[in-house]
Amino acid sequence: xxxxxxxxxxxxxxxxxxxxxxxxxxxxxxxxxxxxxxxxxxxxxxxxxxxxxxxxxxxxxxxxxxxxxxxxxxxxxxxxxxxxxxxxxxxxxxxxxxxxxxxxxxxxxxxxxxxxxxxxxxxxxxxxxxxxxxxxxxxxxxxxxxxxxxxxxxxxxxxxxxxxxxxxxxxxxxxxxxxxxxxxxxxxxxxxxxxxxxxxxxxxxxxxxx
Numbered sequence: 001x002x003x004x005x006x007x008x009x010x011x012x013x014x015x016x017x018x019x020x021x022x023x024x025x026x027x028x029x030x031x032x033x034x035x036x037x038x039x040x041x042x043x044x045x046x047x048x049x050x051x052x053x054x055x056x057x058x059x060x061x062x063x064x065x066x067x068x069x070x071x072x073x074x075x076x077x078x079x080x081x082x083x084x085x086x087x088x089x090x091x092x093x094x095x096x097x098x099x100x101x102x103x104x105x106x107x108x109x110x111x112x113x114x115x116x117x118x119x120x121x122x123x124x125x126x127x128x129x130x131x132x133x134x135x136x137x138x139x140x141x142x143x144x145x146x147x148x149x150x151x152x153x154x155x156x157x158x159x160x161x162x163x164x165x166x167x168x169x170x171x172x173x174x175x176x177x178x179x180x181x182x183x184x185x186x187x188x189x190x191x192x193x194x195x196x197x198x199x200x201x202x203x204x205x206x207x208x209x210x
Contacts (some may be wrong), residue, residue: 005131007065010058020059024049025073028066029113037067037120067120068128074113075135078106082142092150093205099146100199104172104192114176140165147203158204168199 009017027049031040045066046056060066085102089095107114124132143165150157157164172195175182182191200206 005068005127007059007068008061017059020051021069022073024051024056024059024066025069029070029074029116032067032070032120033112033116037063037123042066064123064125064128067124068131070113071117071121071124071128071132072135074110074117075132075139078103078110079139079142081106086146092146092153093155096143096146096150096203097196097200097205099143100168100172101192101196103169104175104196104199107172108175108188108192111176111179114173115179118173118177140169143169156204159202160204164203167202171195171199 007021011017011020024045028040028045031044031048034040035044040063042056042063043053046053049056060069082099082102085098086095089098121129121132147157147160147164151160175188175191175195185191186194
């Protein structure tokens, strides 16, 4: 997933910039989870990233840039998880099931970062927020395509209405946002399996079909 918003860098080596920004995003996520976005400083992020504050400014210019990179890195990560899970799977319903399972697992696995971005999205500037929403929209459209592929193959998906892609990419987020309630119930793998089964049945697919 390509970065949707341009962030000025003083370093010309594109590969180095990409590598350092991924490192900064990872460090910033840890800092923001611990302190909250508003309480954290750029200096805090620089220390966590093992950089001087001056060096950090070679790759980003503001806390908004950093928070945007955290969003972008997380979205790119779970989108890559989905693509890796469906690579080599030809049967459309099996591809859809694998995509749902991968996304659901990512929401449980990355629960702390998911909770962070849901809490702090409001802190993004207008341009960054538009870019984040565009990235999220692209991810939802990927599921629209997976559903459309199944229909094109002649498969009946009676529950796949206009909101189907939005529903199946939203409900798994509960594993992160409702973790406070769910973590003491089912084991995580059982919760993931139950949610994937629920989503499949909602689309009109039984596990015996895939």
